[in-house]
Amino acid sequence: MASPDNIVVIRDLTKRYSQGDIEVTALNRVSLNIATGEFLALMGPSGSGKSTLLHIIAGVDRPTSGECHVQGVDVARLNESQLADWRNQNIGFIFQTFNLIPVLTAAENVELPLLLTQLNRSQRRKQVAAALDLVGLSDRSHHLPRQLSGGQEQRVAIARALVTDPALIVADEPTGNLDSHSAQDVLTALQSLRRDAGKTIIMVTHDPKAAAFGTRQIHLEKGELS
Amino acid sequence: MTIPTFILKNALRNKRRAILSISSVAASLFLLVTLQVALRELTLPPESAGAELRVAVRNRISLTNPLPVRQRSLIEKIPGVAAITPFTWFGGKYKNEGGMTFAQFAIDPKALGTVFAEAKMDMTGYQTFVAKKDSCVIGKITADKYDLKVGDRFSLDSTVYPGSLTFEVAGIYSGTPDDRNMLFRQDYLDDSIGMPGYVGMWWLKVTSPEAMPGVIATVEKSFANSSAEVKAESERAFQLGFISMLGNIRMLVASISTVVVFTLVLVAASTMSMSIRERFRELAVLKALGFRRRELFAFILAESFGLSAAGAVLGIGTAYVLYTYGNISQMTHGILISFEVTPRIIGFAALVAALLGIVSAIAPSLAVTRMSVVQGLKTLD
Numbered sequence: 073m074a075s076p077d078n079i080v081v082i083r084d085l086t087k088r089y090s091q092g093d094i095e096v097t098a099l100n101r102v103s104l105n106i107a108t109g110e111f112l113a114l115m116g117p118s119g120s121g122k123s124t125l126l127h128i129i130a131g132v133d134r135p136t137s138g139e140c141h142v143q144g145v146d147v148a149r150l151n152e153s154q155l156a157d158w159r160n161q162n163i164g165f166i167f168q169t170f171n172l173i174p175v176l177t178a179a180e181n182v183e184l185p186l187l188l189t190q191l192n193r194s195q196r197r198k199q200v201a202a203a204l205d206l207v208g209l210s211d212r213s214h215h216l217p218r219q220l221s222g223g224q225e226q227r228v229a230i231a232r233a234l235v236t237d238p239a240l241i242v243a244d245e246p247t248g249n250l251d252s253h254s255a256q257d258v259l260t261a262l263q264s265l266r267r268d269a270g271k272t273i274i275m276v277t278h279d280p281k282a283a284a285f286g287t288r289q290i291h292l293e294k295g296e297l298s
Numbered sequence: 299m300t301i302p303t304f305i306l307k308n309a310l311r312n313k314r315r316a317i318l319s320i321s322s323v324a325a326s327l328f329l330l331v332t333l334q335v336a337l338r339e340l341t342l343p344p345e346s347a348g349a350e351l352r353v354a355v356r357n358r359i360s361l362t363n364p365l366p367v368r369q370r371s372l373i374e375k376i377p378g379v380a381a382i383t384p385f386t387w388f389g390g391k392y393k394n395e396g397g398m399t400f401a402q403f404a405i406d407p408k409a410l411g412t413v414f415a416e417a418k419m420d421m422t423g424y425q426t427f428v429a430k431k432d433s434c435v436i437g438k439i440t441a442d443k444y445d446l447k448v449g450d451r452f453s454l455d456s457t458v459y460p461g462s463l464t465f466e467v468a469g470i471y472s473g474t475p476d477d478r479n480m481l482f483r484q485d486y487l488d489d490s491i492g493m494p495g496y497v498g499m500w501w502l503k504v505t506s507p508e509a510m511p512g513v514i515a516t517v518e519k520s521f522a523n524s525s526a527e528v529k530a531e532s533e534r535a536f537q538l539g540f541i542s543m544l545g546n547i548r549m550l551v552a553s554i555s556t557v558v559v560f561t562l563v564l565v566a567a568s569t570m571s572m573s574i575r576e577r578f579r580e581l582a583v584l585k586a587l588g589f590r591r592r593e594l595f596a597f598i599l600a601e602s603f604g605l606s607a608a609g610a611v612l613g614i615g616t617a618y619v620l621y622t623y624g625n626i627s628q629m630t631h632g633i634l635i636s637f638e639v640t641p642r643i644i645g646f647a648a649l650v651a652a653l654l655g656i657v658s659a660i661a662p663s664l665a666v667t668r669m670s671v672v673q674g675l676k677t678l679d
Contacts, residue, residue: 127671130586156588156590156591157590165583171580173583176299184584185587185588187304193300232587
């Protein structure tokens with residue numbers, strides 16, 4: 073079923089949830105393979121199910137039925153605690169609204185996922201410095217999020233996503249809150265992550281210009297791949 | 299950065315709220331400690347040195363009913379009685395004071411060296427007290443309060459007997475648990491008021507603690523079925539009899555303490571809930587990054603516990619310093635002599651603070667552990 077080249081293998085994935093008395097089908101029997109090292113742009117209009125699909129792949133939501141294997145692990149079969157560990161080790165998150173902790177500096181925000189690892193303080197510092205260097209923000213490491221521009225905040229978020237060296241980075245509308253110049257910087261950074269660090273990136277976007285940075289684009293429409 | 303640094307930064311992210319929370323916990327715990335100490339002081343009077351040998355004899359009907367002086371000769375003959383003195387309440391008002399500000403009792407002057415031997419005073423004062431009928435001795439606290447010195451003369455208007463009496467200070471005593479009383483001579487009261495033949499009550503000194511039960515039984519038996527039946531009891535029992543009259547005060551203090559603690563829990567729980575609700579999205583992000591439920595619960599608990607602990611240190615510490623090193627007698631104008639913050643009370647207040655930290659963390663923790671990452675991420679900032 074899963075080819076060694078596919079980091080994500082999805083089969084007949086369905087997600088339904090209740091909205092009051094109405095049952096909504098967010099994903100309907102979706103099947104999809106994502107190859108290792110791919111930069112996949114997941115497109116579609118609002119409500120098409122693209123964020124839901126991303127959340128299931130990233131292990132923050134569970135499917136109603138079907139299978140979702142990431143690096144050979146059936147994510148839906150892990151319990152809450154196993155899933156938390158798995159996310160920490162395998163997934164890097166980038167959100168539309170950056171979601172940095174406002175009372176922590178850029179370096180401390182990047183260090184957060186490392187607090188769950190066995191690394192000592194100096195090892196953590198080294199990795200944080202490397203991650204910030206990779207996104208070109210070494211000189212901003214002691215700045216609080218409010219002292220950074222939107223683009224810089226998102227690059228800090230990218231550094232946080234890659235500091236644990238995950239195989240898969242998921243980005244939910246990473247440029248949605250940015251001006252075109254900052255969006256360009258962020259997308260370039262993601263592109264170089266794939267190219268230089270060999271990361272697999274899944275990016276949800278409804279912006280065709282952003283999607284053009286991906287190596288493949290797929291479209292979701294009413295919960296189905298089109 | 300370490301986990302404790304992260305928790306500390308979160309706890310202090312809204313400094314004004316943190317300060318107000320800590321202050322409210324501190325103020326409430328200060329009040330709780332004060333109430334507990336006051337309750338202890340009211341219900342557990344300090345025991346004086348000679349208490350184990352003293353017996354109080356009062357009218358069986360009530361403390362306000364007098365006893366005939368003829369009882370003295372009978373009591374003195376009871377085996378085991380070493381000394382006896384009358385003890386009559388005068389109820390005098392000093393100068394322009396609105397009410398009675400210190401107690402005055404008429405006694406046998408020689409009792410100062412026998413029945414109340416723990417009262418320390420120089421020999422000259424004692425000799426003057428024995429020699430001069432209108433003399434009196436005053437506890438150091440009252441003497442200091444009114445700046446009374448040996449040789450000073452002053453009058454007291456009695457609220458019990460008609461008229462007033464003038465006294466000369468023969469000496470100033472100290473060393474009793476309550477150095478506030480004034481003692482003067484029973485014979486002076488008898489002569490001046492014109493009511494010879496009655497005293498308020500008797501205080502006895504027995505020869506040994508073993509003799510006390512026998513003395514108590516014999517005294518009561520001696521006046522059974524007489525016109526003035528008596529109730530005899532040890533000093534401790536006599537004090538506890540007074541304390542039982544404070545039953546409602548005990549309940550009142552306990553009720554106020556309960557309300558203080560309950561209000562404290564509500565305030566702390568509300569503050570923690572508010573603080574966590576504002577961070578739902580951040581906590582969802584932490585979950586997404588791999589933090590487990592128990593780790594988030596630990597963060598919230600540590601934060602809540604930290605705020606409570608800071609309030610406890612401030613509130614209990616202030617109470618301890620104030621009541622240990624402050625002059626409580628001066629602060630309360632002599633109403634309270636000591637106000638001891640005991641380790642037990644500190645422990646109780648600390649336990650309340652610890653429980654407060656735990657209880658106020660429960661509701662927000664439950665909300666966070668139940669929240670899914672997706673729900674949390676949808677929360678508006």
